[in-house]
Amino acid sequence: MPRTNESQTAESFDVPQEVIDATLRAAAAQGVPAADVTLRDIALEAGISRSTLLRRLGGTRHTLDKALQAAGIASGARKPVRERAIEATADLISTQGLGTVTFERVASSAACSVPSLYVTFGGRDELLRAVFERYSPIVDVEALLAGPRGDLEDTVRRFYQLLVDALQREPRVLPALLAEVFARPGDANVQMVFQSVTPRLLAGVGSWLAEEAAAGHIREMPLLLLTQQMTSPIFLHFLLRPVTGLVHDIDLPTTDEAIETFTQAFLRVVALPSPSSGDGE
Missing domain, CATH: 1.10.357.10 (Tetracycline Repressor, domain 2)
Structure with a gap:
């Protein structure tokens, strides 16, 4: 499928139904909004490569978000995982102490997955440094x-x-x-x-x-x-x-x-x- 050109908008691009279905399955499996599922995880769920997935989306994630919206599915688009994780960690430290901060608890509070935290921060120490830098x-x-x-x-x-x-x-x-x-x-x-x-x-x-x-x-x-x-x-x-x-x-x-x-x-x-x-x- 050829890539979209400048005149082809996200609203007009036809996202395959199997891509939408794979997105929803991955979101349900991870317990996160569709907007937080990475293209890599969607591609794995769909059984295709990430590059193939991008071609089917016309080269941009925005077309998938528009397709979900058109289908009446809330993508749950919110702050990026990094922002939500920093804010959730700050709340944990403030209310329960530094020792309570684990990726599992942060992921639960930030409504994201533990793997996404590792991708974003690499490890817990980097997350704590980011929180201290912010606050x-x-x-x-x-x-x-x-x-x-x-x-x-x-x-x-x-x-x-x-x-x-x-x-x-x-x-x-x-x-x-x-x-x-x-x-x-x-x-x-x-x-x-x-x-x-x-x-x-x-x-x-x-x-x-x-x-x-x-x-x-x-x-x-x-x-x-x-x-x-x-x-x-x-x-x-x-x-x-x-x-x-x-x-x-x-x-x-x-x-x-x-x-x-x-x-x-x-x-x-x-x-x-x-x-x-x-x-x-």
Whole structure:
């Protein structure tokens, strides 16, 4: 069968009934919507090669989706498997903990197949890295430090805002991961995530702080300790904030007030006076 040309639309292309039937059988066998069945699996179900299947579809998966729609069959077209898996994993981590994340549970929550997760991510570690990339502040922090920046005070304040946004974002992946660190620091899953994140953190935040120290703006300290001096107080406050807010007779500061307080506190500890500030003394 010749391939479609520019004038032959998906609506006019005649998809063979056996292809539609094979799609529905494969979807039923995998327990997923027809839109999530790969062309490879459809071809296997139909007993033909993938290239032959593509020829029968006129060279595009879109013709199959249109044929299913015309037949009154909901293809279940939704977000790609990658997006659904990342969101489902984030929900699992937030509500049940990192240790509950298995491909079987993710596939069930994301309404996809376990093989599709292996095709998409290769393995569980890569899925967890993708989730942390999405729900941690690491990417936003790297963008902040790579782009035009204000002075030290402004950059510290903006950095804290990114941390707070990540800590308060739903699903609460970052607080759940930090809780796992304190509860099970020897857990292989926890170590995998933080072994992949710590070098990036030190490369970004650490390099920026090292530049500030070299310029004489802040005290020279070991980068790990300097980074922890910067992040630990605000992490602790916002991790405890949901519980602290339930205690009677405690007035929580607003988020902006907390960020400003921690910004000024960090600067008082590590910032050095500018050379001009000592003139005349």
